[in-house]
Every structure is written in C-alpha cells, then in structure tokens.
Amino acid sequence: MNDTAKRMLGKAGPFFGLILVIALFAIPGESREAFLSYHNFKIILTQTVIVAIGALGMTMIIVSGGIDLSVGSSIAFTSVVGALLVKHGWSTAPTCLATILTGGVIGLLNGTAIARLRMTPFIITLGTLGVARGSAKWLGDNQTVNYDSSPINGWMTTPDPFSYALPAGVWVAIVLAVITSLVLNNTVFGRHIFSIGSNEQTARLCGVPTQRLKIAIYALAGCFFGLAGLFQLSRLRQGDPTVAIGLELDIIASVIIGGASLNGGVGTILGSMIGALIMAVLRNGSQQMGWPTYFQEIIIGLVIIVAVFLDRLRQGKQA
C-alpha cells in the first residue's frame, strides 16, 4: 500500500466506520423511521458527551505515549464532589470550577507520580483507579448523594424533548473538541505532545521539558475528566459513587477506534470524537433493533479489533 493511500485510510477510516454503522441500522424497515430521526441523533449525541469529553483528555495522554485507567473512577469521584458541594449550598459557578479542578488535581497527582517517580502510567493510574473509586464511596458515605435541585440538572437535556435545540453539554463538547484539536495541531505545547509520544529520548535531547510536559498533560486531561464528572452529575441528578465503572475502557476504545496508536505519537481529536459516536450509535441502534445484550457486546468488541487492525495496516511500514 502506498503512503497516500495509507494516509487516506487513516483520515477517512473512522468516518467510513461511522457511516457504515449508521447504514447498518438504517437498512431494515421496522425500526428505521425511529432510528433515522433527528430526535434519535439528539439522544445519541447526548449519550456521547461524557465519553467524548473524557476522550479529549485521553487523546492527549495516548498521543503522548501514556494511558490513564483512572478516568471512570475520576468521573465518579468528581460527580460525588459536585453533588456534595451543591448539597452544601454552593452556587453553580464555584461548584463547576471546584469539580473540574478536583479532576485536575487527580491528574496532577497521576502526572507527578509518572514523571518524577518515573513509573509506568499503566501502574500509577491502575492505582488511582482504586483510590479514586474508594474515596468516592467514602465521601458519599457508601450511598448516592442527593440534592434538591440545581441549574446543573438542565445541562444534559432540553426543556422540550422534541425541540430541535441541543442540550448545553453537546455544545460544550463540540466547542472543546475544536479548541483541543487546534491546540494539539497549532501550538508548541501540542506539537511537544506528539514529539514525546513519537520518541521521548529525542524530544528531550531537542530541549522539550518532558517531565513538566507530562505533568501538564495529565493535569489538563484530569480537568476534562472533572468536566465529564460534572456532566455525569447533570445526567443523573445525583452523585453516584458507583457510576462509570469500566467507562475508561469505552473512552480508550473511542480513541483507538479513532485512529490513535497505543504506542503514542499518532491520534486526532476528530477521530476520537467519531470513535465515541460509533460506540454510541452501535448501542443505540442495537437496542432499538431489539438485539440481545450479548450480541451488542460482541459487536462492539469486534469493532475495536477491526479498528486496531486498520491501525496496524496504516503503520505497517513503520513497525
């Protein structure tokens, strides 16, 4: 395969996948009308928000050659923190800021441990996965944290369910995706992330401050995870310490389906967003088709394998 074809496949692969899964559910007659409605795509977009925002942070981490397994737990932890703050009478703006920063602090701790102690991201974040989950249960006193009402509750829904407006959360995800994509591709910070993902030694020799950069990446990604936690809170209208178990795998899968490489140095925000959408469309469609649950799991698993296979094809020559 020549280079141009490979580049084309890399860019178009995820798009192609998304169109393929939509087409898959659009062909059969009975559920087609409900599936292909604007309203249904509004549901799919809303269901993608949390995974998408998590995937923004995860893309940066994976491009830099790292991994973060603690996302699901961070989302649960920050959503419990947010719920507690609302319960204690904090107003909306400080609550949001504190919730996002809580995620940032978890990321900062991850990044510091990884960069300064020179430990594998896999191990460090596997540890944080447990620490954050346990702390969430501790903070929530082993229960869901309930509060009366808050403006936050309205961010993942629209007052009239059948209106054409999209919930605020969807817009936030889209705007952040555009900004993150610009930062990754057009700033020194962004290019440095690619450079340490491609070859950390070379990057350091070229004067990239690798340690500080890693800490910054994990901390910034942590802020994204905190924001995802905030939207999780908005969706459930309560802080649930047991929410988002295993969500880290969905988020990592989105990034990989979107064409990023677990070896680092490769990945796009657009790809990751499409990856997240592919998984949401698959769930949504197969539920409306009435496919059994196990079948849905098998399909999603196969999609991940196919995506990684395409990744190998693309990188064939380099490897």
Place this chain on the structure above:
Amino acid sequence: MKQTLVALFLAVIAPLTGADAYRIAVIPKGTTHEFWKSIHAGAVKAERELKAQGVNVSIIWKGPLKEDDREQQIQVVENFVGQRVSAIVLAPLDKRGLVAPVESAVRGKIPVIVIDSGLESKAPASYIATDNREGGRIAARELGKLLGGKGNAIMLRLQVGSASTEAREEGFLEVMKKDFPNIKLLSTDQHAGATRDTAKAVSENLLNRFGKQVNGIFTCNESGTAGMLLALRDAGLAKGKVKLVGFDSGETLNAALLAGDIQGLVVQNPMKMGYLGVKNAVAVLRGEKVEAVVDTGVGFVTKENFNSPDMADMVRPPLDKYLK
C-alpha cells in the same frame, strides 16, 4: 506488661470459648444501595433486642469490597470462617458461586443463614427472602389494571444471571400472558445494566423507538426504575402519560411516586430479612428449630397508601435509629 498480655489473650479467645458470646457475620451483596442499609438496620435491631434479653451477641457487617464481585464475596466468607465466627448471615451474589465456601463453613460447624437471594445448596439452615416471582406477578396485575387490560407495554430486564430479578421478570411475563392477552409486549429482551446511568441510556433508546406506542412499563429493580424515570421525564412522558411500575423503594423513587411520575412500586422488606437473619442464626446456635424457608412478603405502594403504617418499614425504614 504480663497482665496486659493475659488480658489481651483473654479478649481474643473469649469470643471463641464463651458459651453465650455469639459473633455473627452479616454479609450483603454490596454496601452502597439503600436496600443493604435496611438489611443492616434490621440486623442491628435484632442484635439490640437479643442483648436486651441478656444474650451476648455482636454482629459484624462486611460486604465485598466491590459491588457484584463474586470472587470478593467468596473471600469475605472464607475470611470469616478463618476467624471462626459463630454464624454467618449471607446474601449470596451468585446461586452457585457461593456454594463451596458456604458448605465448607457448615462443615466447620458454622451455621449459615441465607437471605435475599437463593443458594443451590442444602447446607444453609434457613432461607429468608422475598418471593420475587410473586413480586413480578403483583407488578403485572397492577400494571394491567392501570392500563385497563389493553395497550402496549415494555418490560426492562436488569442483568443476565441475576436470580432475584429474573424471577420477577418471569412472574411478570407469566401473569401478563395469562391474564392480559390484550396487552401487547413491545420489548422484553433489553437489559438495563448495573447502574442508573446505563439504565437511563437503554431507556432513552427504547423510548425513542417505542415512545409513541407504549402505555405502560415495568422495571424490576431500584436502579432500573430510577433510570427509566429519568428517561421518561426527559422525553416528556412522565406524570402518568406512560404508566411506570417499578420495584424497590428509595429516596428518589419515593419522591417520584408522590409527584405522580411513578404509579406504583413493588416493595420488599429488607429490614425484616436482616432482622430474621440474625434471629434465626442465634436460634440455630442455641439448638432451636428454625423454618427452612421464610417469605418476608412484598407490598404494593402507591401515592395513596404511601403514608399508611403497614408500609412504614418498607418505604421509610428507620435507618437513623439503628445505624447512627
């Protein structure tokens, strides 16, 4: 120093030798649901009553570290057997997975009382639980009545392999098919998954497909009901436009019931399970006979009967009285 050591030694060994000092381990499936808090409260209630009667009994409350983790619960049981507790009250996460550790406990002369969910073994001295199948039947009868015997209904399942909710689902389908032939079941094969969030996503997808046709919905546990409730509200189908009959009680569900977003809840009596679990464990230890199977009963709570005293233990368990 020597005295302290002797005292310490006695303190450690006393529970093992003292004839009337019973240490009873109570092991739930998880610790985060309100349901398990009620079982805990019931166990504490039994402990206090027995103490008042002069029986030296203490309960040890310990769930698996992670919810729904069978391996962890097996380890908890094994650890208690290793500590030589007097008896174990267990809500098994799996009807087969927990058989081996329970049978080895019983062989070690530690009686086991099973609560909440069944265990496929003859070793436990007593089984105290809700008749889940009957709960499902009640839900079907009530939903059938709410729909006037006609229309379209959806049943949202919980998870593959969960014995108690599968029994509810079967009971529901049994009555629906037998007594309400004019109610069409639009979807009965989707699973809500473990949390409210997964349940909400599945519910949204189902409502998008069937929202215009559906008249009534049955969800078979707390998180499934809460997820469906959120989805109905978001889709503008709450307030009785679509009738929702759920299972279990809790802060969120009770409020929605009173607000008219849920038409009825089949409620169990977890406090009674915890209470009778400990009571029966002590009875077995004293060599008394206990019933092999105890049904703790279910109730159907609606907006109208919510405040009646019959429902108090089921919908408003006095947790603070026993757990604070």
